[in-house]
């Protein structure tokens with residue numbers, strides 16, 4: 012059964028490759044590129060993206076990493092993935108995350124056993140058709156050979172959009188809105204969890220997720236966001 016599922020999913024990925032031939036266009040600006048470009052970015056975008064390899068920040072006791080600082084180029088990548096349905100960008104973002112993590116392991120001893128993406132509320136996921144954090148997390152898991160527990164956390168009620176809210180209002184908006192699916196508890200107990208999201212501003216969502224994960228007693232929760240302000 013597992014073999015069959017694997018075959019189906021790799022067939023689906025091959026189909027994706029046919030629909031979206033990789034490495035033809037820069038994922039950020041759309042310029043023609045060739046297959047030698049790192050992360051499918053042209054030289055211009057590669058030079059203008061604000062890469063971030065700084066030491067982990069401490070957010071609510073969680074070691075927190077980001078790959079890029081949020082700006083015009085970085086926003087283009089996230090918006091193209093989330094709102095324009097260019098789901099193949101998730102693969103390149105996962106490659107960026109994998110490199111970021113390997114650097115963080117070398118320099119700051121950041122390591123993890125499982126990946127848990129920040130969930131969307133199911134209505135929003137249905138509307139969008141996918142959860143971008145889970146999509147990136149799945150590719151990342153394959154790349155670094157760690158399981159991605161895509162459904163370990165549940166967003167129990169929808170939250171107001173965070174835009175325009177103060178840090179205090181953001182905290183209140185997500186407080187208690189995440190729960191652990193107890194079927195995943197034994198995969199989290201005693202393990203080092205990498206919580207993953209595409210973006211963070213104040214870290215209030217990550218903190219709310221960490222509270223939910225704490226129910227299962229993980230050894231550590233680190234947080235990786237692709238982009239942050």
Ligand SMILES: [Zn+2]
Pocket residue numbers: 037038039040041042052053054055056057
């Ligand atoms: Zn470009």
